[in-house]
Amino acid sequence: MSQTFAPREEFRAQAVAREQLYRDAQADRLGFWAQQARELLTWEREFTEILNWENAPVASWFGDGQLNACYNAVDRHVAAGNGDRIALYFEAEDGTSEEYSYARMQTEVSQIANTLASLGVRTGDRVAIYLPMGPIAVQTMLACARIGATHSVVFGGFSAEALHSRITDAGARVVVTSDGQFRNGKALPLKRAVDEALAHGDTPVDHVLVYQRTGMEVQWDEERDVWWHDVVPQASTSHTPAFVPAEHPLFILYTSGTTGKPKGVVHTTGGYLTQAAFTHKNVFDLHPESDVYWCTADVGWITGHSYVTYGPMVNGATQVIYEGTPSTPHKGRWWEIIEKYGVTIFYTAPTAIRTCMKWGEEIPAKYDLSSLRVLGSVGEPINPEAWLWFHRVIGAERCPIVDTWWQTETGAILISPLPGITATKPGSAQRALPGVSLAIYDNLGDEITNEDPGLLVITEPWPSMLRGIWGDSNRFKETYWSRFPGQYFAGDGAKYDEDGDIWLLGRVDDVMNVSGHRLSTAEIESVLVEHDDVAEAAVVGAKDDTTGQAVVAFVILREGADGDRDALVDELREMVRHDIGPIAKPRDILIVPELPKTRSGKIMRRLLRDLAEHRDIGDVTTLADSSVMELIKGIDAR
Numbered sequence: 266m267s268q269t270f271a272p273r274e275e276f277r278a279q280a281v282a283r284e285q286l287y288r289d290a291q292a293d294r295l296g297f298w299a300q301q302a303r304e305l306l307t308w309e310r311e312f313t314e315i316l317n318w319e320n321a322p323v324a325s326w327f328g329d330g331q332l333n334a335c336y337n338a339v340d341r342h343v344a345a346g347n348g349d350r351i352a353l354y355f356e357a358e359d360g361t362s363e364e365y366s367y368a369r370m371q372t373e374v375s376q377i378a379n380t381l382a383s384l385g386v387r388t389g390d391r392v393a394i395y396l397p398m399g400p401i402a403v404q405t406m407l408a409c410a411r412i413g414a415t416h417s418v419v420f421g422g423f424s425a426e427a428l429h430s431r432i433t434d435a436g437a438r439v440v441v442t443s444d445g446q447f448r449n450g451k452a453l454p455l456k457r458a459v460d461e462a463l464a465h466g467d468t469p470v471d472h473v474l475v476y477q478r479t480g481m482e483v484q485w486d487e488e489r490d491v492w493w494h495d496v497v498p499q500a501s502t503s504h505t506p507a508f509v510p511a512e513h514p515l516f517i518l519y520t521s522g523t524t525g526k527p528k529g530v531v532h533t534t535g536g537y538l539t540q541a542a543f544t545h546k547n548v549f550d551l552h553p554e555s556d557v558y559w560c561t562a563d564v565g566w567i568t569g570h571s572y573v574t575y576g577p578m579v580n581g582a583t584q585v586i587y588e589g590t591p592s593t594p595h596k597g598r599w600w601e602i603i604e605k606y607g608v609t610i611f612y613t614a615p616t617a618i619r620t621c622m623k624w625g626e627e628i629p630a631k632y633d634l635s636s637l638r639v640l641g642s643v644g645e646p647i648n649p650e651a652w653l654w655f656h657r658v659i660g661a662e663r664c665p666i667v668d669t670w671w672q673t674e675t676g677a678i679l680i681s682p683l684p685g686i687t688a689t690k691p692g693s694a695q696r697a698l699p700g701v702s703l704a705i706y707d708n709l710g711d712e713i714t715n716e717d718p719g720l721l722v723i724t725e726p727w728p729s730m731l732r733g734i735w736g737d738s739n740r741f742k743e744t745y746w747s748r749f750p751g752q753y754f755a756g757d758g759a760k761y762d763e764d765g766d767i768w769l770l771g772r773v774d775d776v777m778n779v780s781g782h783r784l785s786t787a788e789i790e791s792v793l794v795e796h797d798d799v800a801e802a803a804v805v806g807a808k809d810d811t812t813g814q815a816v817v818a819f820v821i822l823r824e825g826a827d828g829d830r831d832a833l834v835d836e837l838r839e840m841v842r843h844d845i846g847p848i849a850k851p852r853d854i855l856i857v858p859e860l861p862k863t864r865s866g867k868i869m870r871r872l873l874r875d876l877a878e879h880r881d882i883g884d885v886t887t888l889a890d891s892s893v894m895e896l897i898k899g900i901d902a903r
């Protein structure tokens with residue numbers, strides 16, 4: 266029997282209403298979502314149709330309605346008399362801070378929208394955003410939404426090559442970037458990567474709008490580049506939002522899949538905003554008039570889209586955004602920020618919790634964390650040890666922890682406890698939220714109802730589901746809808762426990778999860794084999810105490826490649842950094858004489874994972890040549 270923590274008294278009042286949500290959704294799922302869409306959003310034109318699934322697996326939710334995402338996130342709060350409420354407290358890495366009220370957001374987002382329009386951006390165009398975490402990034406996303414342009418945010422840690430492929434795939438007309446960004450107290454370049462990406466000469470980009478963040482020197486293309494400070498502050502502060510159909514694409518966000526090429530996950534407006542706002546309000550027990558919410562995710566990831574830019578702002582919340590790393594300039598930085606702003610809801614990733622655990626509990630003990638009332642975890646399974654530490658050291662055994670399972674593709678949290686209702690349990694994300702229908706299947710597609718492990722599937726469409734992969738409808742169908750026809754295959758293993766609670770068991774495909782970031786084994790392998798000395802490469806995600814998984818690469822050299830091996834390993838790491846970004850750099854690279862393969866030639870990653878995790882090698886009878894494992898076993902990682 267797992268340890269459980271009972272719901273707390275102070276959540277009792279909401280608990281009754283929340284229990285009702287489960288009952289309402291159970292009784293009439295579509296009616297429930299329609300009610301949420303009407304209550305949580307302001308529609309320019311009311312919808313009459315809830316779900317249209319005729320074109321499955323491409324869903325249409327609230328299809329004949331019209332709305333604007335930015336109007337919902339900003340203007341209507343000002344119109345309701347909440348213009349003075351703080352939308353964002355911005356904490357810069359150097360300790361300076363700035364407040365952004367909803368009224369200020371409206372003015373500045375309008376100026377950015379007018380600027381983008383003057384650079385030729387029209388409703389339906391794509392805009393790439395390559396900015397550091399901060400208010401400018403949030404405002405730029407909202408400004409795109411305001412004119413009905415589809416944004417594609419590329420995380421500032423991705424390389425020029427990764428940026429280039431995302432810009433061309435999306436067909437972006439404008440890139441918004443900054444000269445550089447602060448990381449660990451250092452100014453690192455960003456615009457340089459944009460210059461490099463556009464130097465390929467095959468992108469449809471006409472203009473680059475450049476925000477000055479660090480003051481570092483940049484190269485300049487007079488025809489193409491525009492300084493933010495030359496145009497945005499001068500632009501008109503009034504702008505009429507473009508009301509778009511509910512199914513208008515709000516954004517594209519690239520994520521790693523099982524093949525080499527990242528997928529442009531497409532989210533649309535009405536359904537996405539409904540579910541982002543619904544989950545943000547209920548999973549975190551949000552009281553917008555009194556809570557101070559802080560999600561540590563960067564807007565380069567889906568968590569930053571749904572739980573920094575859209576969910577909280579649609580709900581009129583007050584939130585903190587922080588530019589830097591948790592250890593700059595000291596290891597108590599996060600807890601100092603919680604104390605400074607009186608943060609009440611704190612949402613972060615297990616990998617960060619584990620890092621803080623390593624630093625020692627005496628660090629958070631120095632700060633007053635008594636304002637906290639709800640804690641959240643996202644991005645990877647949270648091990649019970651980290652859960653218990655988070656609960657005891659940060660939450661003083663007072664704050665419920667919501668372990669939220671979801672994906673870039675799902676758009677919003679689908680599995681999570683609700684504070685005050687569910688007795689929380691370290692390591693389990695517990696149950697499907699109201700309005701979400703899921704099941705666990707075995708390999709043959711039969712539903713598992715006992716405690717055997719199986720594959721997680723979502724059995725009914727949900728409002729914030731992805732609508733496709735940009736420019737690749739076949740891949741959309743293949744990846745998610747072909748494993749179990751008509752059902753969404755999430756790619757995660759899962760099982761129920763004796764109480765019927767769900768435990769997520771990690772990916773079942775060739776996707777790795779490093780520090781909560783999704784990486785594809787195939788994408789890294791295809792970089793490694795570009796090196797002249799490399800004949801073959803296999804990458805696995807091996808268990809890592811801090812980052813959850815770490816990238817471990819096995820490499821076979823071409824005949825005649827007899828140069829310095831340490832130098833080669835350095836070169837390979839650098840290639841991965843250059844082509845994808847620092848997050849994808851292998852922790853270990855092993856140069857091996859052979860790779861274990863089945864008789865049909867498929868690399869047996871399970872065995873490589875065993876090796877990388879220093880486990881005994883299991884059954885090798887399906888190997889074409891079982892002596893291969895003996896050859897590899899003794900080889901040290903570099």
Ligand code: PRX
Pocket residue numbers: 520567568642643644645646647668669670671672673674694755756757769770771772778781782783
């Ligand atoms: O394997 C699951 C894991 O992260 C994957 C989704 O990654 P991404 O699209 O980058 O989105 C991350 C933020 C939502 C999932 O397929 N994952 C996410 N949250 C959890 C999780 N695994 C276990 N427990 C979670 N709470």
